[in-house]
Amino acid sequence: MQLLASGIGFGIVSGAVLALGAMGFSLQFGMTNVLNLAYGSLMSMGALVALLLNENGVSIWVAALLAAVAVALTSLLIGSTIYRAFARRGARLFTMAILSVAVSLIVDFGMGAITRSNVYQFSFPQGAIHAFLGMTFTTTQLIIVASAAVIVALLEGMLHYTKLGVAIRATAANTALARASGIRTSLVVTVTWLTSGALCGLGGVALALSYLTVSFQTGTTFLPYILAAVIVAGIGAVGYAALSALILALAIQISGAFGAAEYNVVIAVGVLLVMLMVRPQGFFGELWEKVQVTA
């Protein structure tokens, strides 16, 4: 019982971290249809920027916001230069995936060159320990969980109840039609790159705060979990991506609590494979049939 409770506790925390990353990935993937394998690299970037600022005396929460801004701008830069240029040339889905790997290599090893491939420790006070139904959380973990919950609510509210959200969903579903209806699709795409970049940066900081170590490849090694969560939910199902992230993290952490800790990571790939076998379009995705790249 104690094991189960602690597994659930860890699962909630890592679910919140995974949800932050998965929502950004899902939003951007649904919008542009680019399977952006460089997403993990940008998560590492967020973590490293936050670490750098924090070590220079900036409060970690301010550093997290600044890291989110930095990653959002980088994400927009990559999206509106390289991806857009290739999309306008008529590059299709698989070429875009190769391209995103190239971007990932450049960003990853560029950070590696700057950080000398070091693995950094976050020397950051975790705050008091709170016990709750047999689960224990540190203050930092509670803040991560709470901010993930707030962001899910805000993002879902934005996507479904504001004009911008409707414009985003319309552009994702059919760019040509949205454009014909008077939506400024290029602006919508810009907003998407910024939003997903900000979520990616926050996800990276949260990842570093929960691992407490960070290197230039932290984000990329985390990518399989994001892919699993996003593909299970379906392309562009942003809120459901957060839900499947939570469920996936709970499955991983609970099985880890009951032993087989070296192998619990396999669950992510197992879930991904089973999903692709039985329902490749995901449970809630509506954009599976989309073939165009919008960038």
Added chain:
Amino acid sequence: MSYYLATIVIYFGVYGLGALALNLQIGLSGIANFGFIIFESAGAYAAAITSIGPASNGHALSETYFWGINLPFPLPLLAGALAGGLLALIMGPVTMRKMRRDYQAATMLAISIIATQVISNDIHIFNGNAGLAAVPSPLSGHLNVSTATYDWIYAGYAMVLTAIGYVICKRISMSPFGRSLRALRDDDDAAASIGKYAWAMKMKVFVAGGAIAGLAGALLVQYIGAWSPAAWQYAETFVLLQCVILGGIANDKGALLGAFVVGVFLAEAPSFLPAIGYPGLINNLQWILIGVVYIIVLWFRPQGLIPERGSLRLAVNPAFDALTGGSDRPRRLRRRSATSRPGVASTADATAPGSAAVATTGPAVGPR
């Protein structure tokens, strides 16, 4: 100098075999194997444990691995090929199913990253992160020659294996089976309509490619004598993919040319350069260079240095289609619609210069 040359020849063989096998999968058949390096790794580990001997057998280094045996010369190599093929046979049933090609790529990449984590974390399988060391070279006790001579003999052996691999891949590619594979790659629905069973054909190529990859891994590990997770990080796959794309996708000669240019000059030669900066800087810069070369090649010459031959679609760019056509498209979107017509295909944002390019790649992948 002689040592460097021999080593470079051996690396050319390893990259050449890897690129040939990856080209068989990705170029000829359109299998988006972004986890290719795990097949090489399976071959390397299999060759290592079948030549290193049992773990408890007074081994000089304290390594733990689940099983070991000391087999005579050609058997470890064959064990490597067998392991690569078996791994493909296990993974194929799920990953060779019909799905978006970028999903297939993402799945294989995820498997590759997770596999590295598992083998690193569990010390009992292949000695975890430290890996296996002191793998004996084949016949090193029987051939009474100096190290330099041995290196050249090994280089010749690598070249013979590469030549055999080339002939096999060329034969597959030129056979009726190879023609069916190209048809499948370019349009799997059309191939299915004339009775080609996509899954079975892809499985055959996947297993054949896995076996050649295993052979390449075995060849490498028996020369360098050590294998650890650091040697098969997910990124290594993209060196081989770059060999294929730069050399010319779906072209076996191109794969070998790519292996020479990318494998030898970009990936291996820099380690012979005098060190600059801190240790590891060159390694990081190398990877950045590989990323940059990808973007340059995909932009300026996506068909590669030696383009695919024999395609009937000379008006379009066959290699680019190999990357981007066919099964990118989910099954149901087959009807003619405004958004999938060539010329307006990519996006509503496409402006005049872009749509011209779209139109040239259109006919082969456009709606029927």
